[in-house]
Amino acid sequence: MLSRVAENIYWLARYVERAENTARLVRVNSHLVLDTPRGIEPGWEPLVDITGLREQFVSVEREPNERNIVRFLIGDSSNPGSILSSLAAARENCRTVREILPRLSWERLNELYLFAKENIQSGLTKGGRDNFLDGIIVGSQGITGLLGSVMYRDEAWHFARLGRNLERADMTTRIIDVRSTDLFPDDLLESRSLDTLQWISVLRSLNGYQAYRRQVAIRVSRADVLTFLFHDASFPRSFMHCLDAVDECVWGLDNSGPATRGIRAFKRKLLKINVGEMNQASLHEFIDELQIDIGRLHSHLAETFFPPPAQLDETA
Amino acid sequence: MPIELKEYDPGPFFDEMMVSKNRARPLAKELISLFRKMNNGELATRQDAADLAIKEMGITFTVYNENEGMIDRNWPFDIVPRIIDKKEWDGIEAGLTQRVRALNLFINDLYHEQKIIKDGVFPAEVLAESKNFRPQCLGVKPPQGVWAHICGSDLVRDADGTMYVLEDNLRVPSGVSYMLENRLVTKRVFPELFESYAPLPVGDYPTQLYEMLAALSPRKIKRPTVAVLTPGIYNSAYFEHAYLAMEMGAELVEGRDLFVEKDDCVYMRTVSGPQRVDVIYRRIDDEFIDPEVFREDSALGVPGLMRAWKAGNVGLANAPGAGVADDKVVYAFVPDIIRYYLSEEPGIPNVPTYRCMFAEERDYVLAHLDELVIKPANESGGYGMLIGPRSTKAERKRFAALIKRNPRNYIGQPTLGISTVPTVVGHSLEPRHVDLRPFILSGRDVSVTTGGLTRVALRKGSLVVNSSQGGGSKDTWIVDTEN
Numbered sequence: 001m002l003s004r005v006a007e008n009i010y011w012l013a014r015y016v017e018r019a020e021n022t023a024r025l026v027r028v029n030s031h032l033v034l035d036t037p038r039g040i041e042p043g044w045e046p047l048v049d050i051t052g053l054r055e056q057f058v059s060v061e062r063e064p065n066e067r068n069i070v071r072f073l074i075g076d077s078s079n080p081g082s083i084l085s086s087l088a089a090a091r092e093n094c095r096t097v098r099e100i101l102p103r104l105s106w107e108r109l110n111e112l113y114l115f116a117k118e119n120i121q122s123g124l125t126k127g128g129r130d131n132f133l134d135g136i137i138v139g140s141q142g143i144t145g146l147l148g149s150v151m152y153r154d155e156a157w158h159f160a161r162l163g164r165n166l167e168r169a170d171m172t173t174r175i176i177d178v179r180s181t182d183l184f185p186d187d188l189l190e191s192r193s194l195d196t197l198q199w200i201s202v203l204r205s206l207n208g209y210q211a212y213r214r215q216v217a218i219r220v221s222r223a224d225v226l227t228f229l230f231h232d233a234s235f236p237r238s239f240m241h242c243l244d245a246v247d248e249c250v251w252g253l254d255n256s257g258p259a260t261r262g263i264r265a266f267k268r269k270l271l272k273i274n275v276g277e278m279n280q281a282s283l284h285e286f287i288d289e290l291q292i293d294i295g296r297l298h299s300h301l302a303e304t305f306f307p308p309p310a311q312l313d314e315t316a
Numbered sequence: 317m318p319i320e321l322k323e324y325d326p327g328p329f330f331d332e333m334m335v336s337k338n339r340a341r342p343l344a345k346e347l348i349s350l351f352r353k354m355n356n357g358e359l360a361t362r363q364d365a366a367d368l369a370i371k372e373m374g375i376t377f378t379v380y381n382e383n384e385g386m387i388d389r390n391w392p393f394d395i396v397p398r399i400i401d402k403k404e405w406d407g408i409e410a411g412l413t414q415r416v417r418a419l420n421l422f423i424n425d426l427y428h429e430q431k432i433i434k435d436g437v438f439p440a441e442v443l444a445e446s447k448n449f450r451p452q453c454l455g456v457k458p459p460q461g462v463w464a465h466i467c468g469s470d471l472v473r474d475a476d477g478t479m480y481v482l483e484d485n486l487r488v489p490s491g492v493s494y495m496l497e498n499r500l501v502t503k504r505v506f507p508e509l510f511e512s513y514a515p516l517p518v519g520d521y522p523t524q525l526y527e528m529l530a531a532l533s534p535r536k537i538k539r540p541t542v543a544v545l546t547p548g549i550y551n552s553a554y555f556e557h558a559y560l561a562m563e564m565g566a567e568l569v570e571g572r573d574l575f576v577e578k579d580d581c582v583y584m585r586t587v588s589g590p591q592r593v594d595v596i597y598r599r600i601d602d603e604f605i606d607p608e609v610f611r612e613d614s615a616l617g618v619p620g621l622m623r624a625w626k627a628g629n630v631g632l633a634n635a636p637g638a639g640v641a642d643d644k645v646v647y648a649f650v651p652d653i654i655r656y657y658l659s660e661e662p663g664i665p666n667v668p669t670y671r672c673m674f675a676e677e678r679d680y681v682l683a684h685l686d687e688l689v690i691k692p693a694n695e696s697g698g699y700g701m702l703i704g705p706r707s708t709k710a711e712r713k714r715f716a717a718l719i720k721r722n723p724r725n726y727i728g729q730p731t732l733g734i735s736t737v738p739t740v741v742g743h744s745l746e747p748r749h750v751d752l753r754p755f756i757l758s759g760r761d762v763s764v765t766t767g768g769l770t771r772v773a774l775r776k777g778s779l780v781v782n783s784s785q786g787g788g789s790k791d792t793w794i795v796d797t798e799n
Contacts, residue, residue, distance in 0.1 A: 001586055001587050001588075002567060002569060002573050002584060002585065002586055002587075003573070003585040003586060003587055004570065004572065004573050004585070006587045095549050096548075096549050098374070098558060099558040099559075099561065099562045099568060103374060106374065107374075155587060159587075253587060253588075254587065254588035254589070255587075255588065255589065305587045306587070307585070309572055309575065309585070
C-alpha cells in the first residue's frame with residue numbers, strides 16, 4: 001500500500017474519532033456543569049488546556065466564557081481541533097482514498113460533515129447542544145461501524161483501526177482529565193455525592209456506565225472508575241484496550257519490529273501504575289505524560305510507515 | 317399524456333434517431349415506440365432514476381466554482397441512447413485504426429529521421445512552431461514504436477450524414493470511464509430495450525487497457541506493477557483516474573508517491589518500503605511530468621522520470637511528446653500523413669480545414685470570419701474558439717488580430733451542422749447536438765472501443781459538448797441489425 005494512502009486513511013480515522021470525542025468532551029463538561037450546586041461558577045476554561053489548544057483559543061477569542069469556548073470547540077473553522085474542522089479534514093482525507101474505502105463511507109462522512117455545518121447554530125444554543133453532540137457521536141460511530149463491518153482486513157483496515165485507536169486513547173485521557181482538573185473548589189469535592197455524580201458523568205460520556213455497573217461495582221468510586229478506564233482491556237474506550245488494538249494493527253504490518261517493541265514497553269509501563277491511588281495533581285501529570293507518549297508513538301509510526309519523501313530517498 | 321413526437325423538429329440537421337417529425341429511423345423504431353407508450357411523467361421518472369443512480373454510484377467530475385472552490389458535480393447524463401448500426405460502425409472502426417496507426421508512424425518519424433519532412437509532405441516550419449514537440453524525446457525508441465497508446469478522436473456528423481474526424485486527442489484524453497458508467501446506468505433505466513437491441517458490450521475496455529499497459533513492462537514478469545499517475549483530487553478527471561486504476565487493479569499514484577533511484581528505475585513509496593513500478597499510465601501533461609527535464613516548478617511530476625523512460629526502465633503511456641500530433645494544424649495534414657505512411661486513402665474524412673499559416677488559406681479565413689469556426693492550435697475543452705456565425709463584430713476583430721499576429725496558431729473550419737439526438741427536456745424530447753469520442757488503444761495491435769462516449773450539448777441550440785461548459789453525455793449503442 002502507498003504510504004500516502006495509508007497516511008490518509010490513518011488521519012481520516014483519527015479525525016473522525018477526534019470529532020466524536022470532542023463531542024463527548026463538551027457533553028461531559030456540560031453535564032458536570034448542570035450538576036453543580038447553585039452559587040458556584042463552573043469552569044469551561046480548563047477544556048481549552050485539556051484539548052491543548054490554548055494558544056489557538058487566545059488568538060481567536062477574547063472571553064473564556066461558555067459560549068466562546070463551546071463555539072471554539074465545535075464550530076470554529078479556524079481551530080484545527082474543532083468538530084467542524086476535524087470533519088472537514090476527515091472528508092478531505094477521504095476524498096483521496098475513496099477508491100480504497102467502502103463507497104458508503106464517503107457518503108456517510110459527507111452527510112456527517114454537512115450535518116455539522118448546517119446545524120452548528122443550533123449546536124451553539126444551550127437547548128440544541130445535546131442534540132448536536134449526539135448527532136456527531138452517532139454519525140461518527142456509524143462510520144466506524146460501517147468500516148468495521150464491511151472493510152476487508154488488509155493494510156487499509158489496519159491503518160484505519162490504528163488511527164482510530166491511537167486517537168481514542170489520547171481523547172479518553174483528555175475526557176478523564178476534565179474531571180481531574182480543578183473544575184471546582186476543593187471543599188466542594190469533599191461532598192461525596194457530587195463526586196460520585198461526576199464520575200458517573202465521565203463514565204456515561206464514554207458509554208461505559210452500564211459496563212462498569214455490570215463488571216466492576218454497583219458503587220461508583222473514583223479509584224474503580226479510573227482503573228476501569230485505564231486498565232480494563234475489555235472496555236473498548238479504555239486506554240489499555242486502545243493500546244492493545246494499536247499493538248495488533250502494527251504487528252500485522254511489514255517493518256513493524258521497532259514500533260511493536262515501543263508499544264509493548266508502553267503497555268508494561270501502564271500496567272505498573274496504580275491510577276486509583278493517584279491524587280488529582282499526580283493524575284493530571286500522569287495524563288500529560290501519557291499524551292506525550294502517544295505523540296511519540298505517532299511520530300515513530302509516521303517515520304516507519306509514511307516517511308516524508310526526502311527522508312525515504314536517503315534510506316532507499 | 318403520452319409523449320408526442322409531432323413537435324420534434326431537428327430542423328436542418330441530421331437527426332440520429334428521427335428522419336423527420338414523428339418518423340423514426342428504422343434503427344430507432346423500437347426505442348421511439350417505447351417512448352410513445354410512455355406517458356410524459358414516466359420519462360421524467362426514468363431520467364430521475366438515472367440521476368439518482370449516478371449520484372449513488374458516485375459518478376462525478378470536478379469543476380472549479382468561485383464560491384465553493386473545487387466541487388464534485390454529478391455527471392450530467394441523458395437517458396436516451398444514441399444508436400449506430402454496426403455496418404456503419406465497422407467502417408468507422410477501420411478508419412480510426414488506420415488513422416491512429418498512421419499517427420504513431422508519424423510521431424515516431426518526427427523523433428527519428430523526419431522522412432516526412434525531407435520528402436516535402438509535412439512542412440518543417442509547422443514542426444518548428446509546434447508547442448507539443450519535445451526535442452528531449454528525439455531518438456527515443458519506445459516499445460513497439462508506439463507513442464500514442466491511448467487516443468480519443470472526436471467524430472461529428474454533418475447535415476448530409478457524413479461522419480468527420482474533428483480532432484485527435486493524443487495527450488491525456490478523458491471520458492472513457494463515463495462511457496463505461498453510462499452503459500451501467502442505461503441497463504438500469506431501459507432493461508427492456510437490451511433484450512431486443514442487444515447493444516454490443518463495452519465493458520472489456522479496462523482489461524484491454526491493462527493488457528496494453530502491461531505489455532509495456534520492461535521486466536518480463538507475470539504481474540508487472542502498473543500505476544495510474546494522476547495530478548490529484550482537484551483535477552477535473554480525477555474520478556476517471558481513480559476509476560480506471562480500480563478497474564485495472566492498478567495503483568493510483570501522485571507524483572510525490574514516486575521517485576527515481578540511482579539505478580534509473582522508478583519506485584513508489586509504500587508502507588513496506590520502496591516498490592518498483594514497471595508501467596505508468598500518466599494522466600499528467602508532458603510539461604509537468606519531470607521537473608528535471610520540463611517545467612522546473614512542477615510539483616505534480618517525478619524528478620528523473622524521463623531518465624528512467626529513456627533508459628527503458630519504465631513504460632510510459634502516452635509517451636512524452638506524443639502530443640505533437642495533437643495540434644489542430646497538424647490535424648489538417650492527417651489525410652496526407654495517412655497517404656504518406658500507409659499508401660491508403662483516409663477511411664474517415666477530415667473536416668475541411670484552412671491553415672492560416674498559408675497566405676491563401678489565411679486570406680480566405682479572414683474574409684469569412686463570420687462563417688467559420690476559428691480554433692487555436694493547442695487548446696482543448698472548447699476554449700479560445702471563435703464561432704463565426706454567433707460572434708460579434710468586436711470578437712471577429714480581435715480574432716483577426718490574433719490570426720495576423722500568429723498565423724501558425726490558427727485554423728478555420730466551416731461550421732458544421734452537427735447531428736442531433738432526442739434528449740429529455742423536462743417532460744418531453746427535444747433535439748440536441750452530439751459528437752462522439754471513441755477511444756483507440758495501440759500496442760502490438762490497435763483496438764477501438766465499441767462506440768465511444770457520446771457527448772451532448774444540453775443547452776438548446778448549443779454546439780458545445782464539453783462537460784466543463786454545460787455538456788452532458790449519452791450511452792452509445794452499436795447494434796448489429798444483420799444477425
